[in-house]
Amino acid sequence: MDLLRISDLRVDFPAEAGLVRVLDGVGLEIKKGKSLCLVGESGCGKTIVALSIMRLLLENAYVSGEIRFNGQDILLLEEAEMRKIRGREIAMIFEQPATCLNPVFTVGDQIAGAVRAHEKCSRKEARKRVIELMEMVGIPSPRRRCDQYPHEFSGGMQQRVMIAIALAFSPSLLIADEPTTSLDVTIQAQIVELLKALIVEFNTSLLLITHDLAIAAELCDSVAVMYAGEIVERGSVKEVFKNPKHPYTGALLGAISSDGFRPIKGSVPEFIRLPRGCRFHPRCSLSQDVCRHVSPKMRNGVRCHLWPEN
Amino acid sequence: MRDTLEIFGRLKKNKMAMTGFVIIALLILVAILAPLFSPHDPIEQHLNLRLLSSSWQYPLGTDDLGRCIMSRLIYGTRVSLQVGIIVVGITAISGTLLGLVAGYSGGIVDEVIMRIVDVFLAFPGLILALVIAGFLGPGLFNVMLALSVVGWTKYARVVxxxxxxxxxxxxxxAARALGGGNFYIMFRHVLPEALPSVIVLATLGMGGVILSAAALSFLGLGAQPPMPEWGSMLNSGRTFLQVAPRLTIFPGLAIMITVLAFNFSGDGLRDAFDIRQVKKLEI
Structure with missing residues (x-):
């Protein structure tokens, strides 16, 4: 059974010009113990997907569709029930670890808070568990460092702390929203290795949101490519990265290649001025007449007119 | 913990604040051990010993009813500190909670609480307290009540x-994403950030409350005779200003020193908590 199955997720935000649809019919699924990567440029709705799963969108957002977690539709849950799922079942780590840690408490205190929310235990036991967790995420000399404040940690170490907090609950799904974007490249590699080891150890499924395709390839089993609020291509990492079907995926993969940068021309359209037809056609080198008028449907894991049916 | 030490270290360098703290500590000691320090019973009258000037037996002399001024001042410390602590306690806690709820929930709750605050702020504090105390009738309890009703607003606003x-x-x-409830977030994440401001306000507030309580007592609304209270001592000494200025000078000095001590301490705390200011000085 799928651990998480999102179908036909639509999110609208009220704006001056009326409702703006930022997610349009997003569907994806993650099996237990598997990992999925959501890739795409900035501003195409990746984080909105994550926040919809956590039910942390602003209150004025209109959400429709289904998000089934363990067969239960999250969108229908009461706030109190949802709170039991957040953290315990689905944990999330964010892009900026520095701002996600409370500056006025020691790191150990903050991990202990998560530990003690999960299981009732004495301060002493909690501290032992904190030190274990810190060791597990590779923070050196945890006994000393757990009494330090977040500002005494480097970015990579802060992200490790966030991971420790998230894993304190042993959640069945971990959502990592650009976990490595704010870190430098060598630290990125370490964090990726750590995540890779931990999701196996904790048997956690992973929803990774990134625009770094190398990290996606390293960490995930399957991939979903997003463009302007839609998923344009889905499939296993190997398949998609080897033979991209959608021109956008191809362009993304080609943007960083051994012979230099080849950026995709233009930028993601604004949600209040989406082009007619295929949303990618103004930037697509292969666009034809049909692309300008008819919106393509998802077929065989790709949303493109040009991909031949079988 | 280390941060607390750091703040304390900064505070220690501030001589004014440290003087303030020492004076406050002495005042508290005097208040607790009043019977030990005072040479006489503060309300015992000796009509044959009226308006004496200082002597070994009466270090600050006696008042118009032959009571020892020194003893009355010492017992007055109790009254003033009590009023200060109770009023500041009530206003700081209620103001902080209301400010917390208003800021956190936003919307209509915020609007209602803050408009009530605006209404209270529209009146000058002491005058409003005067009206309330006058309405409830004279007495120390009513003065405390009046000052509490007036005083909570600034805590609510700051918090x-x-x-x-x-x-x-x-x-x-992030805390919410990890399943933190509203109460958890309010008290664990939001309140600690507001606490330093509340501590500073409360320390400064002590001085203000003691002064206001003395003012209301001076006007006859607070402590009633024969209770030894600085404000009412000032008032009863007023008639003898020309023959025995001691009667007003010493209670006045007591009020001034106490209020200044709290103000210096409050200012010192504010500087110690405010990291930005310290950084500026170091550059």
Whole structure:
């Protein structure tokens, strides 16, 4: 059974010009113990997907569709029930670890808070568990460092702390929203290795949101490519990265290649001025007449007119 | 813990604040051990010993009813500190809670609480307290009540402002993403950020409350005779200003020193908590 199955997720935000649809019919699924990567440029709705799963969108957002977690539709849950799922079942780590840690408490205190929310235990036991967790995420000399404040940690170490907090609950799904974007490249590699080891150890499924395709390839089993609020291509990492079907995926993969940068021309359209037809056609080198008028449907894991049916 | 030490270290360098703290500590000691320090019973009258000047037996002389001024001042410390602590306690706690709720929940709750605050702020505090105390009738309890009703607003405003800025920080959203409830977030993440401001306000507030209580007592609304209270001592000494200025000078000095001590301490705390200011000085 799928651990998480999102179908036909639509999110609208009220704006001056009326409702703006930022997610349009997003569907994806993650099996237990598997990992999925959501890739795409900035501003195409990746984080909105994550926040919809956590039910942390602003209150004025209109959400429709289904998000089934363990067969239960999250969108229908009461706030109190949802709170039991957040953290315990689905944990999330964010892009900026520095701002996600409370500056006025020691790191150990903050991990202990998560530990003690999960299981009732004495301060002493909690501290032992904190030190274990810190060791597990590779923070050196945890006994000393757990009494330090977040500002005494480097970015990579802060992200490790966030991971420790998230894993304190042993959640069945971990959502990592650009976990490595704010870190430098060598630290990125370490964090990726750590995540890779931990999701196996904790048997956690992973929803990774990134625009770094190398990290996606390293960490995930399957991939979903997003463009302007839609998923344009889905499939296993190997398949998609080897033979991209959608021109956008191809362009993304080609943007960083051994012979230099080849950026995709233009930028993601604004949600209040989406082009007619295929949303990618103004930037697509292969666009034809049909692309300008008819919106393509998802077929065989790709949303493109040009991909031949079988 | 280390941060606390750091703040204390900064505080220690501030001579004014340290003087303030020492004076406050002495005042508290005097208040607790009043029977030990005072040479006489503060309300015992000796009509044959009226308006004496200082002597070994009566270090600050006697008042118009032959009571020892020194003893009355010492017992007056009890009354003033009690009023200060009770009123500041009530106003700080209620103001902080209301500000926390207003800032955190936003919307209509925020609007209602803050408009009530605006209404209270529209009146000058002492005048409003005067009206309330006058309405309830004279007495120390009513004065405390009146000052509490007037005083909570500034805590509510400051805490609300703090909450509004903390609420938007990423760690609050992260806490929510990890399943933190509203109460948990309010008390564990938001309140600690507002606490330094509340401590500073409360220390400064002590001075203000003691002064206001003395003022209301001076006007006859607070402590009733024969209770030894600085404000009412000032009032009863007023008639003898020309023959025995001691009667007003010493209670006046007591009020001044106490209020200044609290103000210096409050200012010192504010500087010690405010990291930005310290950084500026170091550059």
């Amino acid at each position: 609300r402002g703090c909450v509004l800025s903390v609420k938007e920080k990423a760690f609050v959203e």
